[in-house]
Amino acid sequence: MIKKNIAGFDLSHTKSNQLKRILDCRLNQASNSPYCHTAYWDANHFNLxxxxxxxxxxxxxxxxxxxLTSQGILEEAYFIEKAGIGYMAKMVLLSETTEERMLYSLFSADETSHLAKIIPFLENIPIDTNAPFLQLLADVVESEDKSVILFVLQVVLEGWGLSHYRSLAKECCYPDLSVVFHSFLEDESRHHATxxxxxxxxSLNLSSQRAILEILTSFLEMIRVGPQRVVNAVEMVLGDLSRSQKxxxxxxxxxExxxxxxxxxxxxxxxxxxxxxxxxxxxxxxFRGYPAHLCVF
Known part of the structure; x- marks a missing residue:
């Protein structure tokens, strides 16, 4: 079986200080981490x-x-931007014109910059990719159907990312991180428009339509079950919750x-x-959210 690696979720980070210095120099950023043991978003952001x-x-x-909820947001962003580097590099190879290839080369650099800006705010580099959304993302990135990956990743998810990052930037309590998410918006808008x-x-054939429909169904089902990350964080801190408590x-x-x-x-x-x-x-x-009792499994 061919190992899925376009998303790059299983790629480790280098231990070479020399390579890190070269990368930091090219990215024009310091290698020291601004992470602090704090929450980047307050209770209002999560409705807590x-x-x-x-x-x-x-x-x-x-x-x-x-x-925990703040780190969860950043870890998800880390994996999304990491997958974006691989996806944009793949689209360089799938490009049908010189201009398209040039654009995707630049877009891959955008995703690289985004990932580099997120990493310093992480408590630890995440390694768990078992989240259903990340599994779905990895599967879509591996697709060879250009119309499917264009629609799902750039039309829908990049468009969704614009709204999501705008909200994160606006409601972030940590000014330096708010600036980081604001800086993503112009790039995300350009990726979406492209x-x-x-x-x-x-040309969208029947097979592509069916594939898109099933992927969208899986993705939207994840949205329908509500803020599971918040429930998990509460349970991690307070201990196991009963079904009625959840x-x-x-x-x-x-x-809802x-x-x-x-x-x-x-x-x-x-x-x-x-x-x-x-x-x-x-x-x-x-397109209808589940009531609370259907969000507990």
Whole structure:
């Protein structure tokens, strides 16, 4: 079996100080880490201010919950940008014109810069890629169907990334990190716009349509189940929660509103270039968030 490596999730970081110095010089950034043992987003960002378990926790427990949720956001961004480097490099090889190849070469450099800016804020370099979203991302990156990867990764996910990073930048409590996420927006907008342009030039056959539909269904199902990362962080700090405690926590996190807001954004992104998919997804009820009791497994 061929090992999947376009996303590069299994690539380790070099131990060569000389190579690191060369990279830092090329990136024009210092190698020292600004990481501090703190939360980069507050309780309001995660809707935790209304959660009884959080409010009744000690101050130190609250800080730890917020630290874990903040690191979770950064770890996900780390893997997304890491996969982006490989994806853009792959698109260099799939390019059909010189200009397209030039653009994707520049885009790969953008993703490299993004990853380098995120790493210093991580407590540790993450190695766990078992998250369902990251597994889905790795599978899509490996696809050989250009229309599928253009639509899913650049039209939908890059478009989603714009909204996501804008929110992270706006609500971040740590000015240096807020500036980092703000700096991604222009690049993400350019990547998304290029994906839209190139996707419009593709001939979408039935096989590609089915592949896109199934990938979107899997991705949107992950959004429908609400802020599972927040629930996991609370449980890691406070100990095992009963099913009823998890349901109450999700209700207090307003999980349906949380999911529906995100699903609405994604529906808009999909409908602009893939209206053919929207009716089928709506028939499946994919654009509606689950109530709290269906988000606990």
């Amino acid at each position: 201010e209304n959660a009884t378990l959080f409010k009744n926790a000690t101050i130190s427990q609250q800080k730890e919950i917020l630290r 994906g839209v342009t190139l996707f419009q030039q593709q 349901i109450k926590l999700l209700e207090e996190l307003d999980t 509103t949380h999911s529906n807001t995100r699903l609405s954004i994604l529906r808009s992104l999909i409908s602009k270039q893939g209206s053919v998919f929207v009716s089928e997804l709506e028939e499946r009820g994919i």
